[in-house]
Amino acid sequence: MEKWGIRRFQQALSAGATTSVRIVEDCLNRIEQIDRGEDGLHAIIEINPDAIALAKQLDAERSQSQVRGSLHGIPLVLKANIDTADGMTTTAGSLALRGNISEKDAFLVSRLREAGAIILGKANLSEWANFRGNRSISGWSSLGGQTRNPHDRLRSPCGSSSGSAVAVGAGLCPISVGTETDGSIVCPAQTCGVVGIKPTVGLVSRSGIIPIAHSQDTAGPMARSVEDAAHLLNVLAGEDPRDPSTVYSMVGSNIDFTRDLTPTALRGARLGVVRSYFGAHPKIDRLIDSALDKLRDLGAELIDPVTIETNGKWADTELEVLLYEFKHDLNAYLASLGPGAPVRSMAEVIEFNREHSAQTMPYFGQELMEKAQAKGPLTDPAYLDALSANHRLTREEGIDATLQADCLDALIAPTGGPAWLIDRTLGDVWVGGRCSSAPAVAGYPHITIPAGFIEGLPVGLSFFSTAWQEAKLIRYAYAFEYAAASNCT
Numbered sequence: 001m002e003k004w005g006i007r008r009f010q011q012a013l014s015a016g017a018t019t020s021v022r023i024v025e026d027c028l029n030r031i032e033q034i035d036r037g038e039d040g041l042h043a044i045i046e047i048n049p050d051a052i053a054l055a056k057q058l059d060a061e062r063s064q065s066q067v068r069g070s071l072h073g074i075p076l077v078l079k080a081n082i083d084t085a086d087g088m089t090t091t092a093g094s095l096a097l098r099g100n101i102s103e104k105d106a107f108l109v110s111r112l113r114e115a116g117a118i119i120l121g122k123a124n125l126s127e128w129a130n131f132r133g134n135r136s137i138s139g140w141s142s143l144g145g146q147t148r149n150p151h152d153r154l155r156s157p158c159g160s161s162s163g164s165a166v167a168v169g170a171g172l173c174p175i176s177v178g179t180e181t182d183g184s185i186v187c188p189a190q191t192c193g194v195v196g197i198k199p200t201v202g203l204v205s206r207s208g209i210i211p212i213a214h215s216q217d218t219a220g221p222m223a224r225s226v227e228d229a230a231h232l233l234n235v236l237a238g239e240d241p242r243d244p245s246t247v248y249s250m251v252g253s254n255i256d257f258t259r260d261l262t263p264t265a266l267r268g269a270r271l272g273v274v275r276s277y278f279g280a281h282p283k284i285d286r287l288i289d290s291a292l293d294k295l296r297d298l299g300a301e302l303i304d305p306v307t308i309e310t311n312g313k314w315a316d317t318e319l320e321v322l323l324y325e326f327k328h329d330l331n332a333y334l335a336s337l338g339p340g341a342p343v344r345s346m347a348e349v350i351e352f353n354r355e356h357s358a359q360t361m362p363y364f365g366q367e368l369m370e371k372a373q374a375k376g377p378l379t380d381p382a383y384l385d386a387l388s389a390n391h392r393l394t395r396e397e398g399i400d401a402t403l404q405a406d407c408l409d410a411l412i413a414p415t416g417g418p419a420w421l422i423d424r425t426l427g428d429v430w431v432g433g434r435c436s437s438a439p440a441v442a443g444y445p446h447i448t449i450p451a452g453f454i455e456g457l458p459v460g461l462s463f464f465s466t467a468w469q470e471a472k473l474i475r476y477a478y479a480f481e482y483a484a485a486s487n488c489t
Contacts, residue, residue: 006228020055020073031172043166045080045124045144049087054118070231072116076175077167080122082106083208092210093127093141096343096352103338106208107240115235123163130160131212133365135427142360155419158191160184165192168222175223175232181212183436185220186448190415190460193450195229196222200467201443202248205240213325226478230257263482265475267299270408272306277413277433283454288414291451291461303406310393318441320386326372363424394442415448415460439464449477
């Protein structure tokens with residue numbers, strides 16, 4: 001059952017061919033077999049002690065014809081920076097937060113519970129969501145160790161939602177939730193060969209998630225198929241009084257991202273090929289060019305090339321904004337923790353890391369955290385100017401300008417390159433054009449789907465567009481995925 005999708009699980013559950021208890025037990029057995037131990041994947045940092053009990057409860061509801069929706073009785077894992085008010089901790093992978101029990105579920109967790117999803121456990125991640133120090137190692141945390149790529153355990157899973165992607169890619173669970181500030185959903189998704197959706201900022205609540213930067217942070221789904229990711233996004237999306245950004249969502253409360261998923265969705269779509277993200281390696285280019293041919297065969301009109309004229313001009317201002325917001329947002333989160341919290345400020349985290357450097361910083365330091373700590377308040381002109389520049393360069397002069405110039409529906413590019421070897425000395429060695437930055441800084445939606453393999457390692461194809469276009473991007477991705485699957489049968 002490790003390769004089943006949500007539709008097949010629900011069919012089997014409805015027919016009495018399996019139970020949620022059996023599904024959870026199968027997931028737990030697989031975790032024990034391939035995730036644990038010295039040679040394991042180390043995707044799961046913690047198992048929910050209530051998982052079996054929750055499955056029994058949901059099976060009992062089903063036996064009374066009380067089915068809450070498509071996620072009823074389906075297990076998933078959450079990135080370990082998402083609050084759960086249960087027997088699990090919320091740590092961002094840091095020893096400084098070991099033992100931290102949240103007093104309240106994150107809003108998205110409440111929605112998952114209401115929908116009948118089973119929180120199976122927490123996934124390992126790049127510590128502090130890959131925003132602690134230079135030369136960071138994707139998938140490594142002082143609490144969870146090194147997560148490994150399921151296609152080659154010597155290679156990186158990318159980050160920071162490493163464990164969430166590996167858990168799905170390795171069949172440890174059918175779906176998972178990651179978070180992204182810039183690339184942290186789409187990079188591990190493509191590197192592990194799964195679907196990842198980075199939503200428009202404001203579609204999914206950020207309350208109850210250990211933050212980096214509120215102008216870019218968002219949670220999103222990871223799954224083995226576009227349809228499964230859409231089912232999960234249906235539940236994650238919603239207005240939260242604790243997160244004012246969600247009230248600006250133009251999607252509406254009755255949206256169904258699984259609606260109108262058809263193999264013909266690409267007919268007449270105008271897609272711009274951003275060639276500046278090509279050129280990292282000829283094998284990547286050949287693979288993505290083959291994907292472009294499939295898009296043409298499916299009826300899409302490709303405008304090739306198109307250019308984001310401002311591409312890369314926001315690199316310095318993005319970092320400036322992230323540093324300012326990291327200090328402000330993390331301090332606010334830590335200050336909100338209960339009286340038993342191990343640390344209550346960024347300054348205390350920095351000091352903890354210094355005092356326990358052998359355990360917390362054996363491979364890389366905390367330079368980014370220290371730079372953030374030196375920043376002033378969010379009223380500083382330097383911050384306000386940088387934030388304004390970010391939005392201007394990536395929105396009206398960036399993605400929006402490119403879309404409008406050729407009346408485009410979306411932009412496409414390689415998500416990145418194949419997984420690199422894990423290197424504890426030099427850190428991450430990024431391969432590919434990293435097209436995540438423009439939609440991340442703009443706060444716009446971005447979906448990656450598997451495009452194929454290079455010597456056994458997955459590479460993804462990205463679709464991104466302006467704000468609130470998730471439904472359209474999901475339809476395009478579904479049509480491509482459907483055609484690719486049909487070619488394999």
